[in-house]
Amino acid sequence: MSRKMGLNASSSQFTLEGEPFSHPGGSVHYFRVPRAYWRDRLMKMKACGINTLTTYVPWSLHQPERQVFNFHTQLDLEAYINLAAQLGLWVILRPGPYISSDLDLGGLPSWLLRDRNMKLRTTYPGFTEAVNVFFDKLIPKVLPLQFKKGGPIIAVQLENEYGSFGQDESYMLFIKEALQSRGISELLLTSDNHDGLKSGGVNGAIQTVKLQKLNQKDIQNLNAIQPNSPTLVMECWTGWYDVWGDLHHVFLADLVSTVREILRRGMSINLYMFHGGSSFGFMSGALANPSYKALVPSYDYDAPLTEAGEYTPKYHLLRDLFSRYNSNLSPLLVAYEPAIMYQHLSLWDALSLTEGSPTPVNMENLPVNNGNGQSYGYTLYETTITSGGLLKSGDNIRDRALVFVDRTFIGLFKHRNLELAVPDGKGQRTLSLLVENCGRVHRGRDLDKQRKGLVGDILLNNIPLRDFTIYSLDMKPSFIDRFVRFITLEALFPGFFMGRLFAYGYPSDTFVKLPGWGKGVVFINGLNLGRYWSIGPQQTLYLPGPFLNSGINQIIVFEEQEAEYKIQFEDTPDLGMAVDIQ
Known part of the structure; x- marks a missing residue:
């Protein structure tokens, strides 16, 4: 099936196939949600009144080594987009190559830094050559999924927040041409906060804005740049991320009032995040200014759906609001019942030379x-x-x-x-x-x-x-498999400790808690759940039920300095003492 007219922004209102189109959107990242839960999370989002899914594409995960590409299982982007189509959702794709998304190096692969002269996010040949190789693998996978070819992708974003970084005037043009020359033909977008609007755009792409509270000046600045185009708030932040050593951030300002006013003005909106999920393993990024702070693995984000996919008061308030614009909402789903498992486990260690x-x-x-x-x-x-x-x-x-x-x-x-x-x-x-x-x-x-x-x-x-x-x-599964055969009973610090968790029937979600432990990493059946650190704020790690087997499950903990030799499992998360976002 082919369509002639995709999403259009040539007037003050978006149109799709020539008809007025409003797209309340929500961000759910496939790489932060267990594949077994993709359908659950997307159906819950649709039931809230959302008709458009937005997702970033993390280069670092899809190309972990220069010659290695991964678009399978958890990273099967095509399957994720096809699932969205099956559920009746449109898709805005954000392929980067830089995405930020609060990921390590903003989603760029660290092997780029082997080049001592590397200039990331510029037209430096070492960077553009690597981008071209990645896009040669990525773009053919999504071309058939574009709207004009019968798929759900109605728009594609160029890079991310380049106006706040921009050092190379030719760079955004390179990204645009890299996508279009490979067959991307849908509406192109850029996205910036208020500081980057003036320099973040590129001819041929509509500019969008990011915000948490509706600032009239931001909207005026955007309208001044493109007076005859519709307004899209590409990221209306529903909450915020947390960093080690600080408090857990919650957004108590009236998100619903902000969303209501955006809709009242006839603007389009994307909720970032609708469901945050988890930055499993070593995915999390860090901040450099005013001082270095690393992000926690939970990406709960105080979003409408919790890290475990459960409904929040925000969800129900937003659903009530969106129902005024769409009377045909899907029925609410029943959330998974979390498991309560309180087994206590003894563990041991090992190491390997390179x-x-x-x-x-x-x-x-x-x-x-x-x-x-x-x-x-x-x-x-x-x-x-x-x-x-x-x-x-x-x-x-x-x-x-x-x-x-x-x-x-x-x-x-x-x-x-x-x-x-x-x-x-x-x-x-x-x-x-x-x-x-x-x-x-x-x-x-x-x-x-x-x-x-x-x-x-x-x-x-x-x-x-x-x-x-x-x-x-490096804590990869191959590393874990290599050293497990040589584990001893002697407990040394720092060290690896191993034990077993017994789960019966169909395992449900739970939260790993390590009271008495200091700082380290938790692995379940070889999967890296992420870091824990007693300084907080996050005190539990989300363990999705699909990560567990019915029966025996292997648990490995790398601990730097102290261990209680027991691990607890809770039915609710502990993300730490909260502080309002101002």
């Missing part, structure tokens, strides 16, 4: 993963010392490092903590630095500076340390 190097090597340039370096996780650097003294990081540690002498913990390097005393001792001793990539910054002008691990010399008594043995702890 490479040696005369000087420090950042994780992106480690000779691992078929020459693609290490993207996420921890890296352990060990060398021999013959004296104590003053150890200086020179701000060359990204982002935290536990420091050990002969495997005895002596201190922690982190941002603004640049010196550490090494105790005196006899003979040769092993100095170990366990460096964690807490998450690459996902926005701003520091993207090119996001190499992790040791990025320069570490000095002991002002002498650079040399001859490192380097252990790559």
Whole structure:
């Protein structure tokens, strides 16, 4: 089936096939929701009165290594878009290549940083060549799903918030041509906050705005730029993300009033997020300014549907509002009943060697993963010392490092903590630095500076340390499978601990809680649920029922410093003490 006229923005109102079109939209990211729950979440969104799904496409997940592409299972974008079509939803696709989305490096693959001259989000040849390779794989998958070819995709967004970053006037034109030359023919969009509207656009694409509260000046600025075009609030933020060490953010201002006013003015809207889900594994990004802060794995976002897909008061208020514009809403679905499992588990540890190097090597340039370096996780650097003294990081540690002498913990390097005393001792001793990539910054002008691990010399008594043995702890399933065979009963810190969870019948959702543990990572049946950290705010990790088997399930925990040797399972999340978003 083919259609002649897609989504059009040539007048003050959107039209689809020549008819007036209003698209209340909602963001649900396939890569943050277990595939088994895709249908549930999208049906709940449609039942609220939403007719358009928006989703980002994370380059870093689809191309984790330069020669490796993944569009299967959890990352089957075609299946996700086809499911949306089956449910009667239109789709706005946001393929980047940079997407932000509060992901590590804004969704860009870290192997790009192996190029020491890399200039991300520019027309630097090393970047554009990589984008072209990715688009050569991605775009053919979505071409048949465009509206004019009978599919649900009615619009495609170019990049994301480039007006707040823009350093290269030719870059957005390159992205536009890269999509159109490969066959993208639907309406093109750009999306910026109020600071980026003036410089974020490109000829041939309609500009849209992002906001949390309706600011008349933002709308006026957008209308001044494109006076004869419809207004689309591409991201009306329903909440916000959380960072380690802060409080849990909730948006108590009247979201419904903002949405009501947007609809009253005849503008179109997309709720970001409608359902946030979880940034499983090491997906989460970080902030650089005013100081470095890493995001938690929960992407609950205080959205209308919770991290576990349950209804909230926001959902019901929005559904009531949208019902005034659409009297034919789908019936509400019954949410999954969460499981309550309180088994307590004992666990144990292991480790695996990779490479040696005369000087420090950042994780992106480690000779691992078929020459693609290490993207996420921890890296352990060990060398021999013959004296104590003053150890200086020179701000060359990204982002935290536990420091050990002969495997005895002596201190922690982190941002603004640049010196550490090494105790005196006899003979040769092993100095170990366990460096964690807490998450690459996902926005701003520091993207090119996001190499992790040791990025320069570490000095002991002002002498650079040399001859490192380097252990790559990337925490991939292959890594987990490799070391599990060699686990012992001896408990060492930092270490890996393993146990079993027994689930019966059809497992339901639950939340992992680790009271008495410090900081680390949780794996269920080889799947990385994400980081935990006692400083909060997040105190539980969401464990979707589809991640569990009926019967025995393997649990592995990597813990840095302390463990209670027990893990609890709760029926409700604990995202921490809340603070209003101003």
